[in-house]
Amino acid sequence: MSQPEKTTLTGYGGWIPVNVAIYESFIQDLIQLSTTPREAHADHTAPVAKFEVVIKADPEMVDLWDQIFLQDLPKNKDSPKNKIVCFDQLLYMMDDVIVAPPRFYLDEEDKGEPIGVPLYLLFDLFSNTAAGHDLFRKQAFNAAMKDLLDAWGTYLMTPDSNKTLTDADDGWFSSAAIAVLEDKDRGKFNATYVCPDPDAVNRGFTSWDEFFTRKVQAEARPVDVPEDKTLIHNACESTVYRTQTGVKEHDQFWLKGQPYSVYDMLNRDSMAKIFIGGTVYQAFLSPQDYHRWHSPVDGTIIRTQVIPGTYYAVLPDAGAEVGDPDLKPGDPRGAMIRSQAWLTLSATRAIIYILADNPVIGLVAFIGVGMVEVSTCAVSVKSKQRVSVGDELGMFHFGGSSHALIFGPQVRVTFADNIKVNQHVKVKSIIAQASLQVRPVFGSSGYLVLGGS
Ligand SMILES: *[C@@H]1O[C@H](CO)[C@@H](O)[C@H](O)[C@H]1NC(C)=O
Ligand SMILES: *[C@@H]1O[C@H](CO)[C@@H](O)[C@H](O)[C@H]1NC(C)=O
Secondary structure, three states: OOOOOOEOOOOOOOOOOOOHHHHHHHHHHHHHHHHHHHHOOOOOOHHHHHHHHHHHOOHHHHHHHHHHHHHOOOOOOOOOOOOOOOHHHHHHHHHHHOOOOOEEEEOOOOOEEEEOOHHHHHHHHHHOOHHHHHHOOOHHHHHHHHHHHHHHHHHOOOHHHHHHOOOOOOOOOOHHHHHHHOOOOOOOHHHHEOOOOOOOOOOOOOOHHHHHOOOEOHHHOOOOOOOOOOEEEOOOOEEEEEEEOOOEOOOOOOOOOOOOEHHHHOOOOHHHHHHOOOEEEEEEEOOOOOOEEEOOOOEEEEEEEEEOOEOOOOOOOOOOOOOOOOOOOOOOOOHHHHOHHHHHHHEEEEEEEEEEOOOOOOEEEEEEEEEOOOOEEEEOOOOOOEEOOOOEEEEEEOOEEEEEEEEOOOEEEEEOOOOOOOOEEOOOOEEEEEEEOOOOOOOOOOOOOOOEO
16 A cells, blocks of 8 residues: 655644744743843742642653754754754743743734744644653653643633733734734634624633633634535634544554544554544644634534543654745755644543534544643533534644544545645535545555645
8 A cells, every 4th residue: 555645734724933033032031031030040830840849740751851952953944043052941931931831923014924832833843852752751741731721721721811911912812812813714704703792802701721721703614505414514714724534543643644543543442443444534723713614514423532642752853954935945844834743642631522413424533632732521411411513512622733633434524625734714614525436445555635735
């Protein structure tokens, strides 16, 4: 069988500031802010203090951090260099991140980029090293990280976290920020999302989390042609990453193309057998996207699961590829975004099995992949519950995320014309049509990778 081709990504979608000046000024500002407490050996915030104790009690984790600081070499002379010199400095920088909501940054020309996932920006260059790959996959590291992220998540539900819901330069309702929130086909903010007080600058959101998990207005995101039961609708407002047919039960994830491995994606569950030879569709959500999940079909919920996993582990690579329109070739930033297929089996994720009413579609697996800061994938449906297409299934709380749908081998999934890599697709719109598979399913040829080069 042939190897999947590379998926050429053409956008980092608000995950990392593409503008090096914004990326560096974010890091530089945190270094400056943390210098005085660091020199004074001030106490850490309680969540960071707890994180430090767990790491320092484990000689292997301490050693891996040491190696990360030695290995972190830029792969491109023009790309940002790591400015964080040691683990202790990193801890003081983390202190400042977890007591504040995500904010917006403006460049010299007043063009803005969101800092939607600030902790990821601290870990970005570290993650793209061999030692980072080892450390960030350790269960003890992820358990400590989850505690820290949960503490920040709790803060983001408090009224104090509304501080950046303003029209100031660092706010999410400045004209530069609104332009990002409305970019692509997302639509006017006030007319697209449910705003508790549309006339207020903060639109009536009482916390960062409430803003992040905002609801969409039904008229702004209708289910297109709900009566046609052969159609599959978009579960998340997202940017197309990849489709692949003929997926295998197991595959070798260290291979460059990151083929999907159904058994691992579904956390080694026996249900995986049902999907061998089937089709995977994956698309990612940007921090500025809408973050609730919706049923792609009419059906019945069979089972839901939340799988603890990694937060900052990526597949280390040689940086952005030739042809990347955002980053120069060899720029080591953003490996997380380039590792997305692999994240479907490693990251913290929620799995929802839906048995479609249409027997041709059969069982569908929805996977909500919480990447980086997302410590909570909140499922809001239960097994045996009936869902109609477009009904809410759950949501991501803060951060960045990706999602996948898996279909069995009996269904031929014909994707709509707009399902192309890097295309932003509205939630509940039509993504594909299902029909019975006519060719032999097993032993069929391998992959179809959209936009592969
Ligand atoms: C934040 O919430 C407080 C009330 O808890 C309110 O007085 C203040 O105006 C809000 N600020 C913003 C920017 O939303
Ligand atoms: C949304 O509502 C706010 C508050 O009334 C208003 O200032 C702003 O112009 C509106 N924005 C859009 C894009 O309609």
